[in-house]
Amino acid sequence: MSLALPITIAIIALVSILLSPKARTESGFFAGLSPNGQSPKLMTMILSQVTTWIFARSLLNAAILGFYYGIWGTIAYAAYYLSFLTGGLIIDSLRFKHGFNSIQDFLRARFSSVGTRCYNFVIGLRLVSEVFANILVIGILFGSAGSSAYTLAVMAFAAVTLLYSMLGGLHASLRTDVFQMVVFIAVLVMLVFMVFSDGLVTAENLLATPFVMSEPGPILLLVALLQIWSYPMHDPVMMDRGFIADRQTTRLSFFHAGWVSVICIMIFGSFGVIAGANASAGEAMNTVLNRLLGDMPMFLFNAALVISAMSTLDSTLSSSAKLVAVDMRVIKPTIQNGRIVMVLFMLLGLAMVFFGNKDLFSAVAVSGTASMYLAPVVFFSLWAGIREIPVWSYVGAFSLAVGGALLYFMESSGHSQWLGEAHKYTKLLWICLTVLGGGIMLFFIGAITCIGSNSILQFQK
Template sequence: MSTGVLFWGFLIVYGIIMMFLTPKVNTLGGFFRGEDDSGKEASAFMLTASIFISWIFAKSVTNAANLGATYGIVGGVAYATYWLCIPLAGLAIYRLRKKYAATGLVSFLTDNYGKGAAIAFSAAILIRLFNEVWSNTSVVGGYYGPSGSNAFIFSAVIFTIITLVYSMKGGLRSSIVTDTIQAIIFVFFVAWVVGLVLPKHSVGELLSTGNWKMDAGVDMLLVSALQIFSYPFHDPVLTDRGFISNEKVMLKAFFVSGILGFIAIVVFSFIGIHSSLAGIPLSDNVPADLGKTLGTTAYFLMIVVMVSAAGSTLDSTFSSLAKLSAYDLPRMKGIDLGNKSRTIGMIVMLVIAVVGNLPMIFGTDILKATTISGTMVIGLAPVFLLHGFVKPTKLGFHISFWTGIFLGLAMTIGIIPSYFGIGTGKNALLLGVNFYGLIICTIGYLVPGLIFKNK
């Protein structure tokens, strides 16, 4: 009874604290661009903390621990490699802003590749944001009960409502402010949790686990290394923050947060490695399994870590979706909704909070939210990284983009032959599809530009 009161009480107290600390925003600049009441942009520290914690998703730290348990340090490094796309995205956005005066990715695509390209890109973003809702609420629910149980669903719904309410109160500004708080909470409690594990093993022992072989996690590492060239561009949680501050401040924030994120994910994979070395019976939620074996205090700390990580991502998801639907897309059509855009944005938040939780209720694999969507958007890599090296063409965009979408869907329904795989590991086919697919997308983007360069 006392344990239940502690866990459920924390969820309620967390909601009250977030509501108290979230600023009420009355301006469109604050709601969509994260400005304060005086119109000042977010500070370098707040921007860095926001990028860092927004990308430390609850599903990410869970996947890191799971992969650490499965592949040792190889799994931790494989998943942490995704965080290297943050500095890469920072460099790409810096180039687009300085050389091509880009003010946002949707408007950039509209100006250079047409409205059709912007609409297709926005659809990919919607898939990404949809995945972010259920994959993070599922992680929180997993600490209160088995998947599909009443406690699982009820806790996930309460968590969603809490995050939705304070997100509607302040939009992107509330997301950035609460991200800073959640980042501090996350770092403190992760250090505490890892402190319970590290004394049982030397760092050398943890780093020597696993085998650097294709069928032992290296194929997953190579998948991550390929997807970092495209993965960040379909995530407005990240890219929206690339256009709300000075270019140099933004670039520094992206580099620092990316490096810190890489380190944090590797360190969190130690939890999975320890669980494997200790012979703890494991499910698909290694942090929760370990927390249960370490007692009530450790399990409670795991909940604090996961709720803070999930909350930072979910509120960013809501604010990004509001900006896309009520600000970016109307402006693409030359429509300025004015103050109505804030109301429409809040309505969209409510809709995605409901629809986005349906997979959580019915149950699905949270790792798929990363690997499959990452494959579907490999066609974005040449568009944003090679723009300007050849003549931008609508045909080039669509060949590259839709090739990636087709390959991702084909992977999902299982129609790609196994001989396209590279290696013999679990992720052999995923690696092959991403490797060959990225080559095809790049050629598909470049050739039309070379053909029409003089027309």
């Protein structure tokens, strides 16, 4: 069984390479169009959306939160996938109500170049963290940090995924997403069947942790419900898929991807819940799962992580190329330049793997908190259609959110204790409430100030 996982990875990687046609046009590489210029169909869109958001870090986080905080930890993480619903509304308004072809174009029109610079900074960090997190999961599966097995797994996985991502860009990513998602669903179904047949899925195991509002699980659920209004807008992998199909296909893909993702996360997270309910003092989750499930289910568990990591990593690299070459316009949007950007982002992600923080959820919480400056943009500028928002409101909300993200990182990593001895998720809730409330207040004051000034000018005229 020790060779089963590497062999499985090799087969999936080989098929992914074979499914990745070499890009011939920029529209295929950056916009995901087929060689004859056609947009992807609904099923391709749904499977691609799901597999790029059901990434390895998510699966592992859902299981870990379930292990430590019971079913409420898993529900809290699954709540982040309501972002598909808010993300669908954001895309629909952005494209079909306001007529913009990218978030950067919208922000540039509303807040000048400052709007795009702040946004590109946040999503650039998001993309690098995605590369880092998914590679890190692979390393963890094969050995302890610093071991030869860990290093070899990380480098081999990074090289293979980079190879087929560079071949075809976003179009290749969409094709491999479908294959990888089908394999992932098959693996998950087999895993569920084995766990159910062992009698481990019981109400006693799943509800071993009671609902207590002051506990980390329910608190994290509140955090997720605060962050989902802005979280999708700062995720370029999700947003990029909102601009490549017609309105009806896009709407349906976001809706169906939402409920499918929630189910997948809840299923996978429940394995962590079961492990937590049967763990002895000091036992790690993988140790408990090995004891409870045995070799074959654990192989499937690890295979699901590998497949999801691969499917997300190629999409992240495609979005990175599009961000720099198309959205930021730093370089000419050629296929060659897109491939160079992919290499650079992969190198940045690898640098974080070997020299950065190893807390997987911290990356989610930090980027999610930083993204909350976009919530008032969504509420006021996008959905309410208020154009009279001054740039200082936008910059103020951005500064508040980035400051909150930095504060949470300092508190959760133990570098500071400015918020006292409360649990880190309680601190995160306080920070999120402050960031969201402060951002909304800045936009409200800015809107009132501008509307009042315009009324005075019109009266004087």
